[in-house]
Amino acid sequence: MSTAALAERVARESYGRLIALLSARTRDVAAAEDALADAFAAALVAWPRAGAPDNPEAWLFAAAKRKLIDAARRAKTAAGGEAEIMRGLEELEADMSARAIPDQRLGLMFACAHPAIEASVRTPLMLQAVLGFSAERIAAAFLLEPAAMGQRLVRAKKKIRDAGLGFEMPGPELWRPRIDAVLDAIYAAFASGWSDPLGVDAERVGLADEAIWLGRVLVSQAPDEAEALGLLALMLHLEARRRARRDSEQRYVPLDEQDTTLWDRALIEEAELTLHRASALNRAGRYQLEAAIQSAHASRAWRGLVDWDAIVLLYQALGELTGSPVARLNAAAAIAKRDGPEAGYEAAEAAGAHYPVLRDYQPYWALMADLCAKLGRTQAARAAYDEAMARETDGAVVAFLKQRRDNL
16 A cells, blocks of 8 residues: 555544544644644655554654644743643553554544534534544535635634633533534434445545444443434444445445345344334434334345335324424335325425425435336426436436436
């Protein structure tokens, strides 16, 4: 592996851990990001010349630590401040083993979700500071201009620094106001990784695994938090189907056509046990409902059929709980499976009329195309397939939709 490729891999795999580690002692996320960026730049110069170090993460930590201390000196840190930063960072460096670095990302996520941080920026802040998402990528996901999102993130990081917010895991009485934002950020990271089933996107590879790891850590810290359990169960159910989402020629395979023998039974079993633990707490929430829907789909692996009655009811409950247009659309798709294409079409059309935003949503047009085709409305189906393809960025899905259209 070239030194440039090694640096890229380490950046992808260790960015969040290093940022959390560096900023835990300085309380300055922006300064940690700047220092780590300088450390990566130094690595690209030093590693080709001297060879890659045995522990690249430790090398980067030490380089970033020096950058932080230099910055503190230039800023003429208040008396004792520089010494405190040095002492904290050196203690961490001494604790780092030859094989691993401490992982304090969950603490950083809870700091980003502090009530002092504006609610609308908590999840974006976690995505950038902990998981390394760019401001441009976050802005696109939240339908904002990159400059506006960048300004919000800068203000939030300044708030963490100026208020000296702690990065320790809060007790149960304090994490309740923060837990929703933490869960949403973990799921956003998972969804980004899950949308790259082949692992070919350098920005997204490994994100699903990282999110599941964070979910496991959160559950270990908060074993009685029903929605944390629900989120973990949801991610495990979805990840269990990764191998079946493309065929041997890398073509897209919809869920109800997937080969269940390719599903990971161990992950499904873990998901089921985790969902059972959540249900026993008797505090239903969004992620538990979504996990229950995936559990109903997973039953096809051993029963050979899906309980569409249950899925319709679960999506309807999810829609009532969250007010989500997508939940209502998915309920329409389930109604089509249960009651036939005419009933599904009427439900989908009603959802689109009630939530106009759905008319710019690719799955809405894909569903309408499929239902129109089944109802013999060929012209309407072709038009709907065109609308769906125009809104899809995944080449395999576009090819699937085009084939369905061409087969009309």
